[in-house]
Amino acid sequence: xxxxxxxxxxxKIYPGCIANDNVSLNFExxxxxxxxxxxxxxxxxxxxxxxxxxxxxxxxIFLNDKLLKLTSPKDAKNNNIGxxxxxxxxxxxxxxxxNLSIDSEKxxxxxxxxxxxxxxxxxxxxxxxxxxxxxxxxxxxxxEIVRCLIRNPKVLIMDEPTSVLTEQETEDLFLxxxxxxxxxxxxxxxxxxxxxxxxxxxxxxxxRKGKVVSISRTVDEELSSLANKMxxxxxxxxxxxxxxxxxxxxxxxxSRLNFNSEDPYEVNLVDINxxxxxxxxxxIAGISGNGQNELFQILSGExxxxxxxxxxxxxxxxxxxxxxxxxxxxxxxxxxxxxxxAVPSLKIYExxxxxxxxxxxxxxxxxxxxxKIKDHSKKILSNFSVNTxxxxxxxxxxxxxxxxxxxxGRELIxxxxxxxxxxxxxxxxxxxxxxxxxxxxxxxxxxxxxxLISTDNDELLQLSDRISVINKGKLSKIMSAEExxxxxxxxxxxxxxxx
Amino acid sequence: MIKIERRDETSNLIYFLTPVLAIFLxxxxxxxxxxxxxxxxxxxxxxxxxxxxxxxxxxxxxLVKATPLCLIAIGLSFCFKSNNWNIGAEGQLTFGGIVGxxxxxxxxxxxGFYVLPLIILAxxxxxxxxxxxxxxxxxxxxxxxILVSLMLVYVSKLLxxxxxVGPWSNPEGFNFPETRQFSDTxxxxxxxxxxxxxxxxxIALVSVFLAWVVLFKTYLGFxxxxxxxxxxxxxxxxxxxxxxxxxxxxVSGACAGLAGVxxxxxxxxxxxxxxxxxxxxxxxxxxxxxxxxxxGIVFASLIVxxxxxxxxxxxxxxxxxxxxxxVFQGMILFFLLASDFLLFFRIKFLRFKKYEY
Numbered sequence: 001x002x003x004x005x006x007x008x009x010x011x012k013i014y015p016g017c018i019a020n021d022n023v024s025l026n027f028e029x030x031x032x033x034x035x036x037x038x039x040x041x042x043x044x045x046x047x048x049x050x051x052x053x054x055x056x057x058x059x060x061i062f063l064n065d066k067l068l069k070l071t072s073p074k075d076a077k078n079n080n081i082g083x084x085x086x087x088x089x090x091x092x093x094x095x096x097x098x099n100l101s102i103d104s105e106k107x108x109x110x111x112x113x114x115x116x117x118x119x120x121x122x123x124x125x126x127x128x129x130x131x132x133x134x135x136x137x138x139x140x141x142x143x144e145i146v147r148c149l150i151r152n153p154k155v156l157i158m159d160e161p162t163s164v165l166t167e168q169e170t171e172d173l174f175l176x177x178x179x180x181x182x183x184x185x186x187x188x189x190x191x192x193x194x195x196x197x198x199x200x201x202x203x204x205x206x207x208r209k210g211k212v213v214s215i216s217r218t219v220d221e222e223l224s225s226l227a228n229k230m231x232x233x234x235x236x237x238x239x240x241x242x243x244x245x246x247x248x249x250x251x252x253x254x255s256r257l258n259f260n261s262e263d264p265y266e267v268n269l270v271d272i273n274x275x276x277x278x279x280x281x282x283x284i285a286g287i288s289g290n291g292q293n294e295l296f297q298i299l300s301g302e303x304x305x306x307x308x309x310x311x312x313x314x315x316x317x318x319x320x321x322x323x324x325x326x327x328x329x330x331x332x333x334x335x336x337x338x339x340x341x342a343v344p345s346l347k348i349y350e351x352x353x354x355x356x357x358x359x360x361x362x363x364x365x366x367x368x369x370x371x372k373i374k375d376h377s378k379k380i381l382s383n384f385s386v387n388t389x390x391x392x393x394x395x396x397x398x399x400x401x402x403x404x405x406x407x408x409g410r411e412l413i414x415x416x417x418x419x420x421x422x423x424x425x426x427x428x429x430x431x432x433x434x435x436x437x438x439x440x441x442x443x444x445x446x447x448x449x450x451x452l453i454s455t456d457n458d459e460l461l462q463l464s465d466r467i468s469v470i471n472k473g474k475l476s477k478i479m480s481a482e483e484x485x486x487x488x489x490x491x492x493x494x495x496x497x498x499x
Numbered sequence: 500m501i502k503i504e505r506r507d508e509t510s511n512l513i514y515f516l517t518p519v520l521a522i523f524l525x526x527x528x529x530x531x532x533x534x535x536x537x538x539x540x541x542x543x544x545x546x547x548x549x550x551x552x553x554x555x556x557x558x559x560x561x562l563v564k565a566t567p568l569c570l571i572a573i574g575l576s577f578c579f580k581s582n583n584w585n586i587g588a589e590g591q592l593t594f595g596g597i598v599g600x601x602x603x604x605x606x607x608x609x610x611g612f613y614v615l616p617l618i619i620l621a622x623x624x625x626x627x628x629x630x631x632x633x634x635x636x637x638x639x640x641x642x643x644x645i646l647v648s649l650m651l652v653y654v655s656k657l658l659x660x661x662x663x664v665g666p667w668s669n670p671e672g673f674n675f676p677e678t679r680q681f682s683d684t685x686x687x688x689x690x691x692x693x694x695x696x697x698x699x700x701x702i703a704l705v706s707v708f709l710a711w712v713v714l715f716k717t718y719l720g721f722x723x724x725x726x727x728x729x730x731x732x733x734x735x736x737x738x739x740x741x742x743x744x745x746x747x748x749x750v751s752g753a754c755a756g757l758a759g760v761x762x763x764x765x766x767x768x769x770x771x772x773x774x775x776x777x778x779x780x781x782x783x784x785x786x787x788x789x790x791x792x793x794x795g796i797v798f799a800s801l802i803v804x805x806x807x808x809x810x811x812x813x814x815x816x817x818x819x820x821x822x823x824x825x826v827f828q829g830m831i832l833f834f835l836l837a838s839d840f841l842l843f844f845r846i847k848f849l850r851f852k853k854y855e856y
Contacts, residue, residue: 346724346725
């Protein structure tokens with residue numbers, strides 16, 4: 001039977017951001033549809049609306065010309081819309097079969113026959129009676145898919161399904177998806193990987209900043225055209241003047257850095273090499289979840305790396321923890337400003353004390369020198385125009401922008417040689433973004449170096465002298481900011497290669 | 500319709516009032532239980548909570564029981580504040596008692612002022628070393644400290660059992676499972692003639708003061724606080740996480756060891772099977788009832804010590820088992836955890852409203 005899914009004029013507005021702006025799309029069974037876009041383009045919001053997790057502010061959804069009211073995930077299930085999320089929703093210690101039977105109304109005997117038929121039909125090799133924790137990521141995903149198939153879905157939505165899969169598992173998945181599609185299941189495939197769109201899908205809708213910017217057939221597209229559409233033309237904006245004196249003095253060198261994680265949700269870093277000069281800003285672009293987190297933690301010393309991999313002013317520092325690295329005049333501003341860079345329930349001056357130097361004398365002979373810390377905090381609040389002068393305020397009462405100013409101020413007031421920051425402006429308003437960008441440019445001008453890991457391409461192009469792209473834990477070659485254009489950036493971010 | 504919403508900020512007043520609320524609710528529930536058992540509730544509660552401390556001897560007994568509870572809870576607060584769940588204080592107490600007792604037997608009939616300090620030191624070190632086992636296993640093998648520390652309780656209890664029955668049993672003791680009575684130089688001095696209250700209370704008070712200084716005035720205390728609030732931040736700030744795990748377990752074990760050695764050189768005067776009526780476990784309740792705050796713990800230890808005494812009087816006057824004391828301890832913890840809900844959430848009563856999409 002033919003299935004038609006129609007999304008009509010959907011809008012969803014969050015405070016300060018339009019997640020979906022008048023989105024209209026038509027889907028028909030027999031085809032595989034790609035929904036392509038960067039982080040924050042609105043893909044996930046749309047998917048959550050389709051699966052009933054969130055309610056749209058405006059707009060309607062029609063399944064076979066019938067208006068759907070999706071107020072909960074249950075509604076989506078009852079209307080035969082199946083969903084496989086990027087992160088699995090499985091009970092690790094229960095067996096495969098127990099996981100499948102949890103949300104099934106069928107009795108165990110019937111269910112087992114049904115599941116066995118599905119496994120046989122699609123040639124899935126999964127033992128139903130082993131606990132989930134013994135399965136590989138690819139097998140777990142198959143369990144999620146089987147869970148959807150039990151309900152005879154008309155629509156199957158896959159949200160970035162290959163992020164945890166190996167190459168072989170990805171190929172297997174594509175074969176299965178093509179088979180489902182031939183059998184009349186409508187497949188919507190959400191991704192930011194360009195190659196996957198071309199190799200798997202029939203039609204592609206590109207989203208940018210909450211809007212659908214293009215709908216086309218994949219046969220009419222190629223990697224570069226998709227990259228252009230995904231990143232947008234807004235890139236050729238103001239660039240920083242790279243006029244300040246680059247002395248060529250090397251500050252940091254990273255060579256043959258490798259990192260293997262035991263956590264399947266973490267990204268392994270493969271052979272990272274780069275150097276950083278005095279007064280320079282190196283931008284690291286990439287779609288989030290490609291190893292930025294891991295790279296930041298290794299550079300800051302939260303995770304230790306292989307011996308000899310990181311040298312600061314030609315001193316070996318790969319085995320030093322963040323505190324010891326700060327003594328070498330490195331400073332760090334992590335992505336998670338709310339719960340990592342500061343503790344919300346601590347007062348401002350206590351949060352300032354987190355960055356404790358030998359020379360700062362916050363703790364003389366191990367005792368808490370409250371007056372000294374408070375004076376120091378007051379200096380930060382006024383120098384970095386934080387919107388309060390009360391150092392006893394709990395930092396949870398600061399707005400995002402003020403909190404970030406406090407954190408940057410704390411890191412910068414000691415005049416570090418190198419600042420490593422990760423998405424320093426996410427979620428901030430324009431005023432705060434401007435202030436932080438100005439601050440970063442200023443410290444570059446003072447001859448300090450910056451590594452800017454960011455998923456905001458405008459920001460990277462404005463601030464960086466050189467740019468590299470991280471994809472699946474690998475760093476691309478480092479380009480000077482002038483030679484970067486949207487096409488190159490998009491290709492590299494989507495896993496392509498440039499000459 | 501009832502709506503539960505998150506509080507923006509927890510007020511300090513509510514923070515210290517919820518333990519009071521928990522105690523009140525415990526009394527109410529206790530009254531109901533006594534009523535169902537066929538007693539007059541108020542009279543029963545009076546036997547339980549007033550009679551035991553209505554004379555000087557009772558007050559002294561209260562302090563005798565509160566001393567080990569307070570000491571252990573102070574140590575545990577270091578662990579709990581930094582997200583290390585040491586459940587095995589009872590084992591650390593026992594092992595401290597074994598080591599301290601061993602030294603006391605070694606110096607049997609030995610004169611000299613140094614004997615007692617040596618025994619106390621040995622007890623503290625014993626407890627400390629025993630607490631280092633779960634810490635080291637956690638650091639190097641990522642084991643769960645709750646399970647390891649809990650299971651080690653039985654190891655030390657069985658070791659004590661073996662020692663008092665076997666090699667250390669009193670040669671003139673007719674095979675009773677106990678050691679010789681320690682000589683006077685190995686005993687903590689009694690403070691008042693005729694009462695059992697002993698100098699161990701000073702050890703407890705000094706540790707309360709030291710804990711307050713360390714937790715609120717030092718870099719170490721700051722690190723413990725930050726680690727407890729956010730491990731991610733502690734890592735980012737570069738605190739030495741592993742060293743800190745070891746350190747808080749050592750502090751906690753030393754306190755429990757001191758409590759153990761305080762019991763055997765204080766009221767007991769020898770080693771036998773029952774050197775502690777589960778002080779190590781009850782101290783967990785004390786630590787939380789006192790909000791992991793040294794001053795709070797002093798008050799909490801007095802209140803919980805009262806349940807021990809109350810259980811004994813109730814056993815005599817009401818003929819109920821002494822385990823009613825544990826029922827009350829359990830209820831305190833239960834109501835405390837339940838009323839903690841009010842710390843983070845408030846309950847709002849709304850008129851029924853129809854939502855539209």
